[in-house]
Ligand SMILES: Cc1ncc(C[n+]2csc(CCOP(=O)(O)OP(=O)(O)O)c2C)c(N)n1
Ligand code: SF4
């Protein structure tokens with residue numbers, strides 16, 4: 078029996094990483110995610126792993142690249158300014174088909190911004206972030222339990238598809254304490270990492286981990302292959318949570334911490350006799366397009382809630398049936414800008430069809 | 431008859447893309463011979479950098495990881511920490527290591543990572559067409575220092591072998607050249623020493639190899655080779671800057 082534990086979201090990430098068999102963590106301090114390196118600096122060496130506080134986020138992501146190229150599970154974590162610095166390495170990892178987990182505990186920006194919760198790095202996370210035209214897997218937990226579960230899943234999906242995976246949360250989820258069940262790692266059949274560098278022994282092929290593709294048509298082929306892999310990912314791995322969508326006329330949609338707040342607002346609306354539901358995407362890449370399309374045939378209206386001026390709404394609009402209306406309520410990130418359930422309930426009232 | 435000179439088994443039997451008179455090829459050979467000497471080819475992992483040496487995997491019979499520009503020491507850190515029983519080296523140019531990658535090299539060296547770094551200083555950005563590098567010499571004309579490097583504007587060239595030797599984490603640091611047989615022999619010995627340090631698990635070892643880039647210096651191969659001796663060596667003296675053998 079695995080007992081319940083009362084932990085912070087960031088700690089849940091770190092605990093799950095160890096459970097998932099992470100062997101190397103490389104990071105650089107930044108609020109609001111420093112509990113992750115702090116926890117792992119203590120626990121990873123005890124569990125036979127390596128912890129390095131790197132010289133910068135650039136150093137850290139490239140250490141992840143190296144350890145992953147060598148076939149081990151490796152991760153890093155950061156927030157806005159640091160995630161920006163990691164984009165170079167993430168692009169190289171994507172180009173080299175290297176797995177690896179990046180945890181992004183979003184804070185306000187642009188620039189130094191501030192440490193309050195934000196969802197304004199949705200574009201940065203879901204559009205690839207670096208150069209070259211690639212996607213990474215993006216998982217958006219909505220509770221401390223999911224911080225734990227999705228961190229484990231990130232390692233498996235990343236290894237399975239050979240695409241870097243990001244756990245995208247914010248300072249509310251990172252700092253919040255909840256009671257969780259530290260589940261065992263789900264069984265996932267993974268292919269051997271026969272592409273990893275380990276020394277070119279006699280009789281085996283030379284392994285080269287690289288993104289350079291100069292051959293005639295080589296890069297074009299790579300892009301089409303990745304395109305097909307992203308499609309496969311969408312078909313197989315899209316995840317979401319629905320709450321009372323069955324008969325809903327209005328469906329609130331939000332991810333991460335705003336989805337939690339929205340859920341309370343949906344409950345209030347239901348208590349007031351309004352037919353309101355909630356759709357929470359758990360995978361942002363792949364975005365669960367199909368469920369949006371399906372539900373848009375049944376409901377009248379979506380109300381998208383974000384802690385930004387609206388980014389995920391692009392994906393919502395692209396996913397719903399053409400004539401479905403999508404209303405929006407957002408608060409740009411900043412101190413005091415986290416919306417209350419009452420505020421969202423009020424918005425529901427305003428647009429309820 | 432005894433064969434006294436042949437291709438190192440650590441090298442592939444292929445033509446390189448290096449320009450005539452380029453010293454990268456000679457440095458590759460020294461690295462290959464060091465692998466042969468310690469019979470470590472099959473457990474060596476190379477971390478290639480971005481520059482004219484980007485095709486490491488095409489010339490060496492070893493597994494290779496490509497690194498973003500300047501980041502090879504961080505990549506090598508990840509590889510070595512993941513696989514401590516392997517021999518891991520980086521091969522980097524002067525733009526790669528001493529400009530964009532200065533942070534990565536200093537910190538890998540300071541942590542005393544058990545890796546070997548081969549640093550090829552040709553005083554220019556070879557691959558991108560001969561721009562000014564952090565090692566471009568005072569007065570040297572390049573495509574972005576058309577009036578010659580002005581140290582009041584651009585700072586003085588970095589002397590990496592000396593600089594790194596000051597760090598406690600560095601076990602071995604030396605500067606070599608391959609411009610004449612005597613220097614090649616000395617270089618061969620020192621490159622082997624650098625790898626021996628890693629084989630013995632002694633910590634960070636560093637080789638700076640002075641190199642000619644005839645193409646971007648706008649010189650004939652012979653003249654470029656001359657310049658290494660007449661201009662570079664006086665400014666970047668050869669020798670061992672740190673040696674912890676007797677500690
Ligand atoms: C981030 C980034 N900036 C710039 C470049 C372009 N670039 C490629 S090689 C190079 C310099 C190479 O010079 P050096 O490291 O001295 O190697 P050499 O070719 O002289 O051996 C540059 C600037 C790049 N690939 N990536
Ligand atoms: S450009 Fe210079 S460094 Fe590059 S291959 Fe030619 S001679 Fe060598």
Ligand SMILES: [Mg+2]
Pocket residue numbers: 481523524525550551552553554555556563
């Ligand atoms: Mg150079």
